Amino acid sequence: MKRRMRWVLLITVLMVASLILVACPSPTPEVIRETVVVTKEVEKVVTREVQKIVTKEVTKVVEVEKEPELEVIKLTAWTIGPDEPSFYRRDNLIDAAKRLNQDLEALGSNVRVELEATFDTGDWGDYKQKFILAAQAGNAPDIILSSHLDVAPWSEAGYIIPLDDYIQEYWEETYQDIIPTLWKAVEYKGKKWAVPQDTEARPMFFSKKLLRDWGWTEEQINALPQQVRAGEFTLYDMLELAKRAQDEGIIEEGNGYWTRPKKGADFYHIYFAFGGEMQDPETGKLVVVRDALRKWLQFHYDSVFTYKTTPEGFIGTDWKIWHETVSKADKVLFWNGGTWHWAEWTQKYLDGNEDYLWENVGFMLIPAGEPGLQPTTLSHPLVYMVTSNSKYPDLAFRIITLATTPDLNSRHAVNSAHLAILQSQINHPVYKANRFLQEVAYMVEYTNFQPNSADYGEYDRVLWTALSAVMAGDMSVDDAVAFVEEEMQAALGDKVIFK
Amino acid sequence: MAQQTVVAERAALQVEPSWRARLRAITTPAFFIGPALLLILIFFFIPVILTILISLTDMSVATISDINFVGLKNYERIWRSRTTMKILKNTFIYVGFTLTLFNVGMALILSLITTHIPERVGTTFRTFWLLPRITPSVIYAIMWTWFTADAPYGIVNQFLSPFGITPKNWLNAQPWLVVIAANGFVGTSFGMIIFTSAIHAIPVDYLRAALVDGASTLQRIRYVILPMIRWPILFVVTYQTLSLLASFEYILLLTDGGPGFYTTEVWSLYAYHRALSNYFGNVQFGFGAALAAILVIIGVIASVVYLRVFRFSEMVAEPKIEVL
Incomplete structure (x- = not known):
């Protein structure tokens, strides 16, 4: 009887234990402890069963409570100066990635972004070549910063993706604030392919120091930019003045007017100053205005050979020599450059002494080519693009968006002497406090852009070849004009209009 | 009669080779020559064919997703362009002067001098001449840029100004002089090493006999040494011609083909500029490939001419008298 009772008791306990286990999908240790309290006779059997369950269930609990595993997505970005003070083009993206991670964390997402961003201080040509080859090989970075002029060829090649939908998504939050004219620089074939990163003006700089040494009063010196703005002081007035300074021994021959020493866009504002156009607004085709082309070439020829205000064999001079010479303002009277040079000279060539520049260097618009024409300047916005190689274009774009803020853009603008791209930047305390940016702000009203055209590279190559040949004395102006027409027709056919 | 007998004896000795022997006769040379052939096929013939195919298209960055066959249009553009003759002339100037003045001329003079002076001095001298070769190209080019820079930077001006020579940027004023010298000082070392070892290899008995x-x-140089190093001279001339035709790195770094109107632009640099480098991002692969294809043709023609002029087949023929 006693033996039977023992069996009944055992079966009962097992049933109870089974019921408890079935009824408790996630038993807590307390529940288990309760189960352990049984009669002495069956203790061993029950304990074994429960121990097994305990192990299993505790593991489950730990899995639920554990911090979710983070998914780290690696993105890459390439940026370039080449001027060293423009390093915030990279650093703003890095900070934007940090902000994105904070946002993701706040949203409870287990995704984190790791951005590997580079900043190039080499040559533009090499930088673009590197990108083209990487894009061809399928190794392009997720984000590329480059010229707005690359939008056309790179979108045609399929290297970058259109951003209209993304821009629309963040329009209210960010992009309604972009200065409207800058959108033109990123549009091609009706789509927006990039986000403006910065822009600039390209002034004509002059040496206040040399003018002062020549006997000019402060009033006369300070009135010069205004005379240029009013169209009263033309490009040839500038050459005449420079020639006189040379003749009177204020400066040496060849130091009257220095252009940029190497290939680049800084020659085309002179073409615009003589009434040049580059694109037909109706058809989008490239345009060469014959009269402006001839005057553009003639002006550079005259500067080198007639007035001798630019040295023969000047093109090709090392950039370092150019910067060291002009930043001291004691040898060259006029030279054209970009607003960003102001920061470069301050930080790299004058040991941070910006006061020296304010004392000795003036800046003005590029004078009009002739009386009756407008003074001018040129802007060349740099833009962030998302490549078609990116596996995470949404995240790449989100980083660009978070880098497009008044605080980040203003710190870049102030540090590198670039102009604002956001309307709210104009009143940002950091931007507003910068005297240089405030004083060049008016130049934006006179600016020109180079055209977004897939054929602009060829167009530029031909014009540059002709100009450098004229400046070297290898071609007469007539020959150069004929060369441009002949070579442009051969390379571009009816894609270019001669007016 | 005796000759006929020998021929008959040889014929009698010839046994029909087994299939294994015949197979071996094919596989053994194939085994040795196969890897080299494969390399030539992969790294020369296939790229040449691809280059020619690309040269028949309008391929550029902008058209890469929609490439059109344009036939010989790119070649026609090259033919009609006024820059073609200029660049061709530049190429001959560059290759001709660098080769004769430095890569062969200076190399020969240096190897002759350094083998006629005490061994240790000669070796030391040759070692110094290797310095440009082992200096990285970019650093070497920057050194030249600053060396020839305008006053007050350039050392050349500091040396010349006491003689009343107006300081100037020599790289812009005399670009060919600088380009050829910069290339030549690097190129000389190659020929110098080859010629020196060839001179050392001449049996000393010949020199003593002279x-x-x-x-x-x-006279010893004219009648003994030069004839005996004819083969290394042929090798250096041929190799360096082809090498110079295809090389442009120092020109790119020093003048980038300028100053002015393609002043120092050589064919290979022009092909590079058009096919791979464009300031505003749209490089012309098709046009550049046509330029490269023409360069290949020029190289092949130059090789054939050299081999004929130097009678290469005679030099590699089996000796008429078997020594030992």
Whole structure:
């Protein structure tokens, strides 16, 4: 009887234990402890069963409570100066990635972004070549910063993706604030392919120091930019003045007017100053205005050979020599450059002494080519693009968006002497406090852009070849004009209009 | 009669080779020559064919997703362009002067001088001449840029100004002089090493015999040394011509083809500029490939001419008299 009772008791306990286990999908240790309290006779059997369950269930609990595993997505970005003070083009993206991670964390997402961003201080040509080859090989970075002029060829090649939908998504939050004219620089074939990163003006700089040494009063010196703005002081007035300074021994021959020493866009504002156009607004085709082309070439020829205000064999001079010479303002009277040079000279060539520049260097618009024409300047916005190689274009774009803020853009603008791209930047305390940016702000009203055209590279190559040949004395102006027409027709056919 | 007998004897000795022997006769040379052939096929013939195919298209960055066949249009553009003759002329100037003045001329003079002076001095001198070769190209080019820069930077001006020569940027004023010299100082070392080892390999008996015969140093060089190093001279001339035709790195770094109107632009640099480098991002692969294809043709023609002029087949023929 006693033996039977023992069996009944055992079966009962097992049933109870089974019921408890079935009824408790996630038993807590307390529940288990309760189960352990049984009669002495069956203790061993029950304990074994429960121990097994305990192990299993505790593991489950730990899995639920554990911090979710983070998914780290690696993105890459390439940026370039080449001027060293423009390093915030990279650093703003890095900070934007940090902000994105904070946002993701706040949203409870287990995704984190790791951005590997580079900043190039080499040559533009090499930088673009590197990108083209990487894009061809399928190794392009997720984000590329480059010229707005690359939008056309790179979108045609399929290297970058259109951003209209993304821009629309963040329009209210960010992009309604972009200065409207800058959108033109990123549009091609009706789509927006990039986000403006910065822009600039390209002034004509002059040496206040040399003018002062020549006997000019402060009033006369300070009135010069205004005379240029009013169209009263033309490009040839500038050459005449420079020639006189040379003749009177204020400066040496060849130091009257220095252009940029190497290939680049800084020659085309002179073409615009003589009434040049580059694109037909109706058809989008490239345009060469014959009269402006001839005057553009003639002006550079005259500067080198007639007035001798630019040295023969000047093109090709090392950039370092150019910067060291002009930043001291004691040898060259006029030279054209970009607003960003102001920061470069301050930080790299004058040991941070910006006061020296304010004392000795003036800046003005590029004078009009002739009386009756407008003074001018040129802007060349740099833009962030998302490549078609990116596996995470949404995240790449989100980083660009978070880098497009008044605080980040203003710190870049102030540090590198670039102009604002956001309307709210104009009143940002950091931007507003910068005297240089405030004083060049008016130049934006006179600016020109180079055209977004897939054929602009060829167009530029031909014009540059002709100009450098004229400046070297290898071609007469007539020959150069004929060369441009002949070579442009051969390379571009009816894609270019001669007016 | 005796000759006929020998021929008959040889014929009698010839046994029909087994299939294994015939197979071996094919596989053994194939085994040795196969890897080299494969390399030539992969790294020369296939790229050449691809280059020619690309040269028949309008391929550029902008058209890469929609490439059109344009036939010989790119070649026609090259033919009609006024820059073609200029660049061709530049190429001949560059290759001709660098080769004759430095890569062969200076190399020969240096190897002759350094093998006629005490061994240790000669070796030291040759070692110094290797310095440009082992200096990274970019650093070497920057050194030249600053060396020839305008006053007050350039050392050249500091040396020349006491003689009343107006300081100037020599790289812009005399670009060919600088380009050829910069290339030449690097190129000289290659020929110098080859010629020096060839001169050392001449059996000393010949030189002693010439001395005994009363030959002067110049006669010894003219009649003993130069004829005996004809093969290395052919090799250096051929190799360096082809190398110079295809090389442009120092020109790119020094002048980038300028100053002015393609002043120092050589064919290979022009092909590079058009096919791979465009300031505003749209490089012309098709047009550049046509330029490269023409360069290949020029190289092949130059090789054939050299091989004929130097009678290469005679030099590699089996000796008429078997020694030992």
